[in-house]
Structure formats: structure tokens, C-alpha cells
Amino acid sequence: MKMEKSNKDDHLFYYFNAKNEKRWCYRYRYYDEFGKRREASKQGFKSESEAYRMLLKVKSSILDGEIKEIESTNLTISKWFDIWMETNRDQWKTPTIKARGFTIENHIKPLLGNIKINNLDAATYKKKFINKLLDKLTPGTVHAYHTIFKIGINAAVENEIIKKNRFKKIKIKKDNPSTLIVDNFYTAEQLSIFLEGAQALKSISHYTALLILASTGMRKGEALGLTWKDIDFNNCRITINKTRDYDGLRPPKTNNSYRTIKVGGKVINQLKLYQKWCKELKLSFGHPLKEEDFILISRTNGKPISPNSLNYAVNTVAYKQKLKKITVHGLRHTHATILISKRIPVKVIADRLGNTPQMINDIYSHTFEELEIESVEVFEEAMNL
Incomplete structure (x- = not known):
């Protein structure tokens, strides 16, 4: 024409x-x-x-x-989230980029990617995204993915791609914190068997790591982030002021996570033996051991062990000792439940774990309920009721 x-x-x-x-x-x-x-x-x-x-x-x-209203007519969910990621990548921290990128590529795009952003309504979103995810994931995980989706849609509203966020009123009931630890911890007797198995491992690094985790209730990243200058051998104390994962070093999870905790003679003695081993290993690779060095290192190259290696160690020990399978974080729950069972004050436990007393009450409510039942029985027995 x-x-x-x-x-x-x-x-x-x-x-x-x-x-x-x-x-x-x-x-x-x-x-x-x-x-x-x-x-x-x-x-x-x-x-x-x-x-x-x-x-x-x-x-x-x-x-x-x-x-922009005209431009957005044919804009799909997939295309918008690509634009959102690319536009903001330099403003976000690495963990944020990875978390949002993972959610977009593995969940948002496969389930919603081809839908035009102007055409997606709340009912369709719940049916095709929320309900599909709830079929295979925990409510807490789905809530996290839903939050990332809402943040991306809010950005579309701010850029006047769409007029409003139709999904902000959608609520997902998150997991009760106390249900997350059900069966993900050991009793004191089981922990003793577990640590015996850990000591029998060929890896002194893994045994030291598992002993620290079980004896302190540290988070995995906190243990991986420990350096030798964080250990006070004379006063039997460990200072926690950072965390390490696949993305490197980061500040601790919360302000409460900054803490110095007391440890027993068994942990200190093991750390002394382990430090001697680390010195010899480092020298074999031509490097002296420094205070700034990470404590937990690999015997194959003298470099920091990977986060995944601790998962493997926990699974291996549980299998060999014929114990139920728990996660690395389950050792933190184990430490807490043992302290609670011994009636250690909640404030003391919270300070030790880097939590608030309220979080301890919420997460370990099932343990407190068991103690309440036990206290009734003890009282009735004492009064011959």
C-alpha cells in the first residue's frame, strides 16, 4: 500500500x-x-x-x-520481569538478585510467563500460580515467591505499565514456625550417637563443624563464617559477627545475631587439636595459618569448605548411625530443644541462638507444651494427688 x-x-x-x-x-x-x-x-x-x-x-x-498504557498492551509477564531484573540489577545485592532470578526463571515464567500483564487477574493468578505451587511447596516458600511477584508488579505500577496491583490483597497462610521443626531434631541420646558417628568420619573438618553446630546452636552460615580470631581459647568463648554462603561473606541475619557465646571444654579442646591440624595443612600448601583465615577448611586444598559439604556430612552420619534424617539446621533445633527440656530460661536460649525470646516461644511452642504437661504431672506427684 x-x-x-x-x-x-x-x-x-x-x-x-x-x-x-x-x-x-x-x-x-x-x-x-x-x-x-x-x-x-x-x-x-x-x-x-x-x-x-x-x-x-x-x-x-x-x-x-x-x-506506557499503549506500550503495555502486548507486554507479557515474562517480558516485564526480564525488564524489571535488567533495570534494577545494579541496585540489588547479590543474594537478592539470585533469589529473585531463581523465582522468576523457575516459577513465575513457567506458570505465568505467556500471559499479558494487563490481562492477568487475581483469580487466574491464584489458580495458575499460588494453587499450583501449594501442591508441591510449603506455604512459607509459596509466600516468599508471592512476595517477589508482588514486588515486581509494584514496580510495573510505579512505571505506569499497569494502573494497580491486583494481587496485593491475596494472602497465604504461612507455616506455623513450630511446625517447621517437627521431627527435625534429635534427643540428647540421639545427639550423643550422632556425634560419635561424626567423630568416626575421616574428615576432622566435618567433625569439628558438626560439634560446633550441635554445641552452640549456630546457623550453618555463622559456623562457615568463623575465623580463628573469633575464638577466645582462654575464656572459652566464640564471637559470631558474620555469615558465609555461596555468595561470600555477609553481615549476620539480624542485629540479635551478633553475639559472643560460652562453649564447653570439649569444643575448646577439639578446636585446639583442629587448629594444630590446620596449621600443618596450610603449611603443606605453602601458607601459614592466619587469624583472619576461616576455621573450617578442606583437607584437599586448604580452602574454606562449601556449605553443601555440611549437608553431605549430616546425611552421611545419620545414615551410618541409623538415625532419622535431619537437616544441618536441625542441629540448631536440637540444641534449643535440649536446653528447653533442661528448663534453661528463654532469655538465655534466645541470646545464645541470636533470636528474640518471642521467636523462641513461637518456634519451640511444642516443646514448651510438653514441659507444661510434665509440670502438671510433677506437681500432682509431689502433692500425692
């Missing part, structure tokens, strides 16, 4: 349709806020003045930012 330019505006054209009727159209090219070339166009106007009025309206909309 041949078009001729109007004398009125360089973006205004006329042409003749199949019936040889004269019609008018406009074609206006511009760049959006992402630097991409766009074109707003429409044809079929019966008069030049009508086409010109619409062209002026489009130009005005672009200047006012309202044209």
Missing part, C-alpha cells in the same frame, strides 16, 4: 484503500524509557483533520508518560 506524506505533519499520511477510497493515517516513532524504538500508528481515518487530532493526542500522551 503506497502512502503519501501530508503537508500538515511529517507523521501524517494518506493512501487509497482496496475500494479506491482516500484514507488517512499516522505513524509516529519514538524511544521508550528503556531506550527501545517504538512506533505508534493507526490508519483508516476518513479525514486529515481526524487523523491529525489523534496524532496530536498520541504525541501529548508520550510527553505526559501516558503512552
Whole structure:
């Protein structure tokens, strides 16, 4: 179809349709806020003045930012979340980038990616995303993915891609913290058997790590982040001021996580033996042991052990000792439940674990309930009731 330019505006054209009727159209090219070339166009106007009025309206909309509504007509969920990630990557920390990227690529795109952002309503979102995820994941995990989705949609609203977030009122009941530790801990007797098995491992690094975790209730990342200057051998204390994972060193999880805790002679003696072993290992690779060095290192290269190696160690010991399978974090729960069973004050336990007393009460409510039942029985027995 041949078009001729109007004398009125360089973006205004006329042409003749199949019936040889004269019609008018406009074609206006511009760049959006992402630097991409766009074109707003429409044809079929019966008069030049009508086409010109619409062209002026489009130009005005672009200047006012309202044209984004036109741009978003064919924008899919997948494309928007790609734009959101790319635009904000340099402003986010590495863990945030990884968490959001994982959620987008593995859950949001597969379930919602092809849907146009303007067409997704709350009911469809719940059916195709929330309910699908709840079929295979815990409510807490689904809640985390839902939160990331809402943050991305909020960004679309802020950029005027869509008018409002239709999904912010959708609620997902999170797991009760106390249900997360059910069966993910050992009794004192089971822990003793576990540590015997850990000591029999060929890896002194893994035994030392598991002994520290079980004896202190540290989080895995906190143990991995320990350096030799964090150990006070004379006063039997360990200071926790950082955490380490696949993304490197980071500050502890919360302000309460910064703490110095007391440890027993067994842990200190093991650390002394382990330090001697580390010195010899480091020297074999041509390096002296420094205070700034991470405590937990691999015998194969003298470098820090990986987070995943502790998962393997816990699973291996549990299997060899014929114990139920727990996670590395289960050793933290084990430490806490043993202290609670011995009626150690909640404040003391909270300080030791780097939590608040309220969190201890919430997470270990089942243990406190068992103690309450026991206290009734003890009282009745004492009173011969």
C-alpha cells in the first residue's frame, strides 16, 4: 500500500484503500524509557483533520508518560520481569538478585510467563500460580515467591505499565514456625550417637563443624563464617559477627545475631587439636595459618569448605548411625530443644541462638507444651494427688 506524506505533519499520511477510497493515517516513532524504538500508528481515518487530532493526542500522551498504557498492551509477564531484573540489577545485592532470578526463571515464567500483564487477574493468578505451587511447596516458600511477584508488579505500577496491583490483597497462610521443626531434631541420646558417628568420619573438618553446630546452636552460615580470631581459647568463648554462603561473606541475619557465646571444654579442646591440624595443612600448601583465615577448611586444598559439604556430612552420619534424617539446621533445633527440656530460661536460649525470646516461644511452642504437661504431672506427684 503506497502512502503519501501530508503537508500538515511529517507523521501524517494518506493512501487509497482496496475500494479506491482516500484514507488517512499516522505513524509516529519514538524511544521508550528503556531506550527501545517504538512506533505508534493507526490508519483508516476518513479525514486529515481526524487523523491529525489523534496524532496530536498520541504525541501529548508520550510527553505526559501516558503512552506506557499503549506500550503495555502486548507486554507479557515474562517480558516485564526480564525488564524489571535488567533495570534494577545494579541496585540489588547479590543474594537478592539470585533469589529473585531463581523465582522468576523457575516459577513465575513457567506458570505465568505467556500471559499479558494487563490481562492477568487475581483469580487466574491464584489458580495458575499460588494453587499450583501449594501442591508441591510449603506455604512459607509459596509466600516468599508471592512476595517477589508482588514486588515486581509494584514496580510495573510505579512505571505506569499497569494502573494497580491486583494481587496485593491475596494472602497465604504461612507455616506455623513450630511446625517447621517437627521431627527435625534429635534427643540428647540421639545427639550423643550422632556425634560419635561424626567423630568416626575421616574428615576432622566435618567433625569439628558438626560439634560446633550441635554445641552452640549456630546457623550453618555463622559456623562457615568463623575465623580463628573469633575464638577466645582462654575464656572459652566464640564471637559470631558474620555469615558465609555461596555468595561470600555477609553481615549476620539480624542485629540479635551478633553475639559472643560460652562453649564447653570439649569444643575448646577439639578446636585446639583442629587448629594444630590446620596449621600443618596450610603449611603443606605453602601458607601459614592466619587469624583472619576461616576455621573450617578442606583437607584437599586448604580452602574454606562449601556449605553443601555440611549437608553431605549430616546425611552421611545419620545414615551410618541409623538415625532419622535431619537437616544441618536441625542441629540448631536440637540444641534449643535440649536446653528447653533442661528448663534453661528463654532469655538465655534466645541470646545464645541470636533470636528474640518471642521467636523462641513461637518456634519451640511444642516443646514448651510438653514441659507444661510434665509440670502438671510433677506437681500432682509431689502433692500425692
